[in-house]
Amino acid sequence: MADDSLVVLPYEGSFSLRETLKSGQLFHWEKFSIGELDGFAGCIGDASPSFIAQRDSGEVLSFSSDRERVARYFGLDHRIGEIHATFPTHDPVLTAAIAYCPGIRIARQPTWECLATFITSSLKQVTHIRAISMTLRQRYGVAHRLGDHTFYAYPDPAALAAAGEEALRHCSLGYRAKSLHLAASAIASGAIDLDAIEHEPSLALARERLMQLHGVGEKIANCALLFSAGQWGAFPIDVWIERILREHYRKRVKGARLQQWAVKHFGPNAGYAQQYLFHFARKTL
DNA sequence: AGTCAGGCAACGC
DNA sequence: GCGTTGCCTGAC
Numbered sequence: 001m002a003d004d005s006l007v008v009l010p011y012e013g014s015f016s017l018r019e020t021l022k023s024g025q026l027f028h029w030e031k032f033s034i035g036e037l038d039g040f041a042g043c044i045g046d047a048s049p050s051f052i053a054q055r056d057s058g059e060v061l062s063f064s065s066d067r068e069r070v071a072r073y074f075g076l077d078h079r080i081g082e083i084h085a086t087f088p089t090h091d092p093v094l095t096a097a098i099a100y101c102p103g104i105r106i107a108r109q110p111t112w113e114c115l116a117t118f119i120t121s122s123l124k125q126v127t128h129i130r131a132i133s134m135t136l137r138q139r140y141g142v143a144h145r146l147g148d149h150t151f152y153a154y155p156d157p158a159a160l161a162a163a164g165e166e167a168l169r170h171c172s173l174g175y176r177a178k179s180l181h182l183a184a185s186a187i188a189s190g191a192i193d194l195d196a197i198e199h200e201p202s203l204a205l206a207r208e209r210l211m212q213l214h215g216v217g218e219k220i221a222n223c224a225l226l227f228s229a230g231q232w233g234a235f236p237i238d239v240w241i242e243r244i245l246r247e248h249y250r251k252r253v254k255g256a257r258l259q260q261w262a263v264k265h266f267g268p269n270a271g272y273a274q275q276y277l278f279h280f281a282r283k284t285l
Numbered sequence: 286a287g288t289c290a291g292g293c294a295a296c297g298c
Numbered sequence: 299g300c301g302t303t304g305c306c307t308g309a310c
Contacts, residue, residue, distance in 0.1 A: 024291065122292040128308065129291085174306020179293085217293050238291045255300090282291085 004063040006034065006053075009071050013080030016103025017054040020074060023104050023279050025227045027117060027130045028137065032149065037061065041146055043137075044073050045110040048144045049151040075105035083232070086267045093248045094266070094273055097280035104275055107227060111198045112187065113154035114228035115210070118220045119179050128172070135171045136160070160184035179215025186213060198229045206231065218259065226271040235262045235270040244281035 021029050021040060032041035032051060039053025039061070050070050053061045062070040071077055087094060120136075121129045133154070140155035140163055160168065161184040169177040186192040192213065200206040203225065210221040222236035237245075237258060245251040249265075251258055266273040 118291095123290055123305085124292095124307080125290055125309075131308095169306085172307060175293090175304090176306075215293065219292060223291095236291090240291065278291085 004065050006061045007064045007067055009060045009062055009067055009076055011076035014102040015105060017052060019101050019103050020105050025107050027133045043151050043153040044069055046153045049146040072108055075107055078105060083269045083272050086269050087273055088265060097276040100280050104279055106272055106275055108230060109228045111194050111228040112157060115224040116180060118223045119183055119215050120173060120176050122176060132172055157184040157187040161188040182214045203231050203233050232269045232271045235259060235274050240278055240281040241274060243285050244277050
């Protein structure tokens, strides 16, 4: 793949690779350069490593053979204008959040690595989530070389199920080891059909199924569905979103009530709005 | 040294 | 239903 040629990937509207990678969805991309071109590389699912770069002009490049995988993963096919058209017309906070960072996209990750990563994210900061992802990949994932660097795919459910809870505990997972191991086992055995959940059209039903997993509550289920299943109506509420809704929207309710209000207020693409608000909240609150 | 962080489940009322 | 509490770990 290293000798594969680079091509320009088209996209509509605004896209910022750097901001999308920092927006709390993706935790394993590494800086990587090809010749003079500085970009990022990482594995998407179990494929050999992908490369993506963005020039100052905004131009996005990837390997030719990999262009469709990369474009889908980073949401380059999203019709941003149409998404924004579904947002509330008079919402100065959301308008400010979009203006603050219009280039963020909701990525579309492979379902398992997304779900598993968010299971390991509970009460963790970004740097630590990254560290855990890397450790799991290096210990239990398939290695791929790109240039002189080795990249690792996220371990599949069978690999983590086989590893055992105790071994996972030694990957700095703490109490999350049990959840990750149970989820991996349930999926590897077929007790939970992740593929069916990914394609389940009903958000409520998909969320209900995910929440049957130990360690998967509303927040993690919504993250998994928003970031891997294209369920843009899913609205994960973490401390940052709760903060911005409380301080800028004067919402004092919590939990399910807050969730219902948000979906009603922000509309069918509430999750996309959430991503702008989340980034905005983290930088300004 | 204690506190806290990008939640969840179990329990009490 | 709603509010508390314990939980692994590392960063500050």
